[in-house]
Structures are given as structure tokens and as C-alpha cells.
Amino acid sequence: MTDQWKDSYDVVIVGGGAAGLNGALMLGRSRRSVVVIDSGTPRNAPAEGVHGLLALDGIAPAELLERGRAEVRGYGGQIVDGEVVSVARDEDGFTVTLADENIVRARRVLVATGLTDEIPDIPGLRQRWGRDVVHCPYCHGWEVRDQAIGVLGTGPMSVHQTLLFRQLSADVVYFANTAPLTAEQAAQLDARGVRVIDGAVASVEIADDRLAGVRLVDGTFVAREAVAVASRMVARAGFLAPLGLEPVAHPSGMGEHIPTDPMGRTEVPGIWVAGNVTDLSAQVGAAAAAGAMAGAQINADLVNDEIRQALIPQP
Template sequence: MEQQYDVVVIGGGAAGLSGALALSRARRSVLVVDSGTPRNAPAAHAHNYLAREGVPPLELLAAGRAEVAGYGGHVEPGEAVSAHPEAGGFVVDLADGRSVRARRLLVTTGLVDELPPVPGVRELWGGDVVHCPYCHGWEVRDQAIGVLATNPFGVHQALMWRQWSADVTLFLHTAPEPADEEWEQLAARGISVVTGEVAELETDGDRLSGVRLVDGTRIARDAVVVAPRFTARSAVLASLGLAPVTQEVNGHVMGSAVPSGPSGATAVPGVWVAGNVTDLRAQVITSAAAGLEAAAALNGDLIGEDTRRALAARRVFSAGSERELSDLVLADRRHGI
């Protein structure tokens, strides 16, 4: 941990490990600092990852760590709390008091799902409470699905989830009333609507059994869809002066993300980002691809620096050699040679 690495990767999810793998294969010295708290840990399986469909998330990450290590990369458990520029690179401070130096940083810390404050939602999150139809729709197909509306996009969610089940109920909860056209759309698709605030999600053992309203009404459901607020894990980036930016859709705040260029470069030279910390919509395979793209750009930046250093050294050497040759010629002339 005392040596300087070419790249320190902060965050060991799909984006971070994919970037670390590419950089290790590029013969860079790489350290991955991982807190061990992946966003998708509550989920039993990851989906839409070609050739790894249905793989348990923790199994996928374990395989990724082994692949990085196989090419000489290092993965250290720990939490990076801050970073600052120093002598042409960066110092990363860890929660246990240690520090590590790097020429470049790749930050892939992901995001936090801020869930609606309804009892039962957090307890069932990643199982019978889901948010993404492309991640979980197949697993709850043809079941009784409830959509817990907490923002203006509840109707959109209900219409989307209708693709996976004919039994969809929209719980308006704290969301605004649908417009006339939306009511017609819901009716046309056979989606029932329940007004009134939801009090809690009820369970039978560790499984969802139904949705109970504040007035006591209970409606049986097998799965409930919620819309979290997606908040970037940006503490390390904030210490570098990179603040997350609010992400809005039609005036509604969906979360926050740290801005970056097409390949993940940030406004701070030498710092790249990839995955959910900069892209709220990224799934596992998308994040992995972004990690690879950022790693390639980052390695290209290092190649440029290596070349500039080598060129400067060559010019210094050449200048020194020319001076030595000139001194020899003058000495020969003085001796009549």
C-alpha cells in the first residue's frame, strides 16, 4: 500500500473491476480499493449480462477480482474517504488511516438507492420489491404486481410493467392524480388504480403478501414496484472538487450524478469515472463496458505522459552529450590535435 501505482480504482463493482482488468492487461500497476458494499447485493441474480445471464452478483464480482489478480492487479478491501492532488498524481486516504498514491484515479463508487419511507419496502428490497422491469420483469411475470407511485411517473411505470403481467395495480400513494388522457390509457390496458396513501407492505414470513392502505384496505400483491431516488456515492470525488449534479426529468428530481465526458474524463485532469456514479441508468453490463472505455482513455493519457517524460529525458541526455563533445573538440584544438 505504500508504493505508487499507475492507477488506483476506487470501487470494485462491475465498472471498477472491468477497468482494472483492462489496465492490468495493459501492464499498468493497478490497485482496486473496494468497500464491499455493491448496490446489487440484495438481488439474487444479475440479468442481461450476455453469457452470464442469471449469475449471482457476488459470484460475478468474485470472478472479476480473480481475473484482475491473474494479470497482476491488486484488490484491497477498504474504504476510500478522500483524495487530493500531490506531485503530479494523487494521494488517496483510506478509512483505516492508510494512504496510497496514484498517477491517475478511476472512481467507480456507484450510487445509493434512496427508497420510499414505507414500512416493508427496505426489508423486501431486491426480492419482492423491485424497480427495473429489465432487471426483474421476467422473474415476476404473470404475477399480481403493484406499482407504488411516489412521483409523476407512476402511470408510465404501470404501463411499462403491463408488458410483463396482465394484473397490474397502480397505487397513487403520494403521486399526483393522472391526467384525463392517462386515466384513459390505464383503462385501455386494464390497469386498476387505487387512491389513498399506502401504510405498509405486509408479509407472510419473508415474502410479500399485500399492500395495506392507511384506511385499512388490504390488496393482495405478489410484487411491488418502487422508484428510488438514485444518489451518487460521491464523497471522494467531492474532496477533489467534483460535485454531483442533480438529474431531472420533466422538472422532477430523479437523483444525482457526477458529470463526465464520453469516455469518463472529469473536469479534474487525471480523474476518470465510470458506472452508476456518472450514469444513473447503467446496468451491470453497461457499467462494465463504461469501465473498459474509461480504462482505455486513461491508459492513453498515461502513454502520452510516459512519452513526454521519455522525450524530455532524451533531450537532456542529447544536450549533455553535445556539450561533452564540444568540450572535447575545444580541448583537442588547444593541444593542436
């Protein structure tokens, strides 16, 4: 469903995931006019359920978003399907342009577009992504507990990832692939009983619509029921570049994000961001909480702006 929208709002929210919808909820409850523009491409769409979310553990991603949309609409917020291609400053705020050339004005903008998971170009990985090819032990670990798990070495987070998945299964193999181990890392894995297999990975093989195992370049096949791989996470925020906001390297080395202060405020006055676009490791609950915080801060900023305007002497 797409709402009929107006020409201008107090706040335009770009992105209708947990962060964007919770931001809209807070703003709607503050009697702000708000519209959420959503492209319909949530990061967690391939997953069967959202996990680690109190009172809603296991809920289907689509159901969570539909519930959130209904709550936002209940407070007068609007939801519009579309893709934002640019945000530009004007005299009184911002002009937001969509791919279909629709234009809407906003006094403030909250960006909650999430991130893109960049995974190695290894045959089979993308096909099983979010099912038996996973990345987060807290999002998917329980679902693959006690299975034969393989972790692909791809970068600085791979050993850490392996040690966390070892907490969930006694049968964990580390495929060194492109991330050979230091002596310290090798000792850590050995201490936890993780077998290390050297050599580059050629493919993740599938049989009967499920993961069968990992094939190395030298032809060796290792049967696995699940594979974990650390993605490189990159903020979806290209449309902010003309404003001087571009993704930068995250301190963790996990990818690129848009930096903010603790409240979600960016270096550009009037632009806030929340969720995975700034916090790469945030799960759904944390992203929603960040959206709520940003929404509250935006409302307070608007209140202060309205007070300043009211105190300007009239001619």
C-alpha cells in the first residue's frame, strides 16, 4: 500500500526498516508530519525470522515491517514506496527527489537506508545467503547450532566470527582461504578445538536445495551443513554525497558507515542517520532504538527552531 502524500513535511525519513519506522513512530506521537520513503529492499529479506528481539523473537521480517507501518499510520505518518536519488538543501530545509522524479520538501531528514552486504564472489554463497550461509552468530547461530559449520576466512573479523560460532557447535572448521592465520590466531582456534584447512575456496556446493559443503581450488571437498562468512558492510547513502556526507571506513574494519554523534546527528545540520547506515553491527532491536532516539532528537530540534523563529522581532 502506498499513501497519498503531501508537498512538504516536518520530516522525511528515507528507509522503512526498523530504524526508519521507529523514528517515524516517535515523530508521529509528537504530532509531527512525517513521511517514510521506502525502496522495499530490506537487508534481512532472505531470512526466515528476526532473532534476538525481545517479545518478537522469530517474527518474519515482512510481518515486523507491516506491523510497524500500521503503527506509524495510526499516528498520522505516511508510507510511500519509492527510491530517493538526491537530497538537496534549500532556503527552509531540504528537497528530496525520488527516482520517479517526484519531489517532496522537508524541514529535517532522517536517513535509515541500512547497508549492503558485500560477500566474496564465490559460487553458491549468494544463492544460500540468509539461509544456510550466514554471517551473524547472534542473528542465525541458534538456527545452525550443533551442525557441521564452516567459516570462510575473508578478513580481519573471520577468526573472531569462528570463535563465536564454536560456542554453538562442536564441529567448526576454519577455511583459511584468503585470510591466513597469525600464530596467535592459530593458537586461539586450536584451544577451542577448531580444525583449520588451508587453501583457497573454489565454491560452496548445493544439493537437494540445501548446502552440501565447501570445495577447495585443489578439488578437496569438505562436507558442511552451514557456512559462515563475514560480509563487508557498506552504508547505502550515495544520495547524500552532494551534501558532503559519504561513507568512511568504520573503526572496526567491518566496512564503511556514515559517522554521527550519539544521538544520530551528522555533520550536516538538519540531517540525522540511524540504524545500520551508521552502526554496522546493529541488530533489529538496536536499529529500532537508534531510530527512536533520532526521532526524539529531531522533534526537540524542531521545537527549538520554532522557539527561535517566534522570538524574532516582527517588523
